[in-house]
Amino acid sequence: MQKYLYSFKMHLLTSFQYRLDTILGLIMSNISLFITIIFWILIYRSNGTGVINGYKIADMITFFVVSSLFRTFILSSGGFEISSMIKNGDLSKVIIKPYSINMFLYWKYLSNALFEFLKQFSFLLLITPFFAQYLTWDLSVHSAILLIIYLITASVISHLIWLLLGMMAFWIGQAQAVMWSFAVILNFLSGMFIPLDFFPHWSVKALELMPFAAFSYIPAKLYMNQLSIMEGTYLLIVYIIWIFVLMALNVIVWRAGTKKYSAIGG
């Protein structure tokens, strides 16, 4: 465990050294969030009712702001890193280390995520005064704790899913293009573009049981107190089961993949 924590620390340090983005960088990375918010404000203006599908404008904006914050815990970089390591043969160096590559990548990108989260969070605090009227602020201690557990769960699930996708490189070499297409689907299923409860009722239930909902939709709902602690806990158990399923799949795919690995280079 100590070794993973040390790598966590090492990466955190490197992040601080090299990734102190300017305000401009932050604005750029939040552009899609701004566009989404403006888009919804316009919709609400033209709609006139003030409520769409049970969401008031403040709910909608809160949904997108907090989910964009929570999305920093979607760890996809591990998958991309493993796929490029497979492709260019750099996996050879790590495959013979007495540690788990999954864990190594997890801690590395969790430290990145944490850094990113703090950055995003402070940025949001900075600009909040400009649209504070649109945000809801009401979080109980219980929900807050559950939320933290959710973010950890989301980071683990996303990491495992992306590793699986990244390991496609064992078979198809160029996995990145396929991974980017998957990213669009995953984003959609996690409620990045529209909250999942905009879908037909029966599909909402199914979508909530999918692991992708844990990425941002469910945590955002929890934050907005639109999900009871009970429901939240029930879904959490479902997602934890998903973690085990994904872990098993990872083991199987890793075993099969390393058999095919041809260790380019050297």
Add this chain to the structure above:
Amino acid sequence: MSIINVNNLSKTYKIHEKQEGLKNTIKDLFNRKYVYKDAVNNLNFSIEKGEIVGLLGENGAGKTTTLKMLTGILYPTSGEVTVLNYIPTQRKREFLKKIAFVMGNKSEINWDLPAIDTFRYQKLVYQVSDELYKKNIDMLTEMLNVKHLLNTQMRRLSLGERMKMELINSFLYSPEVVFLDEPTIGLDLSSQLAIRKFLREYRAERKTTIIITSHYMDDIEETCDRVILLSKGSKIFDGAISEISRIYSSNKVLQLVFDQSINPYEFAKYGEILEFTDNTLKLMIDKEQYRSIVTGLINQNRNLIDISIINVPFKYIVNQIMVEGRIS
């Protein structure tokens, strides 16, 4: 019991043959064409504890492929390997802690940080005790003379200094078997010498088993006890360094220096011409005829200014074995 056992080991790479053009690329998706490349063929050898073995062969002979199978990076296509009684591809943690693989052209150390940070991390990964860590770092930095560079960011070090750091990184946890794939590639003479000296001294002290590949024959001659020669994936020679020198023990080499340009072929009657430049010549002769040839040379060549006599160079012998044993 040998430390390394290799039995009928073979590796065939399956390579997807890519066609040119969009139309063919699409065709490819449905009807993939593969070519097979036999990189290692039916290899057999075993290595004892404490041996330093040089794995030699031309580019593409299968050296790196063999090392990758010995370390568990690659699955063999057929045959068996055991290293320290483990099957490498199972990649058991206890096994991985006992081996090291240094690739001359792949860096392991974070370029943005000083080497010492990577070493501390390596210590945790390999669970090295504080005591052993301190002892090893002291010894290794002393032997390789890089103590003063430990806190310098890696990217600011020279190629030779970086290679020394890579070696420290791999020897840090006192591995029992070390695989070195071209550790001196691209290094200047003084770095090469330092690394050879290090390997000799380290082995003398720790009795570590070392397998090394290199295209610099001096590396091999000066560090190894034994060489295994590969050609097109098959073994063509396996024997002690002393055995190699013995092959040409009835020959000697004359190094001749003249004070003007010469036509080397005039000297072909004395023996075999190994090398020549404008005014120097290396001539391999029969040891028995040494006296008569030298007297003849001196009498007949007024412009001969220097003669020295040496044993047949190692690299020449290796080259001969390769030429004779080459598999076509």
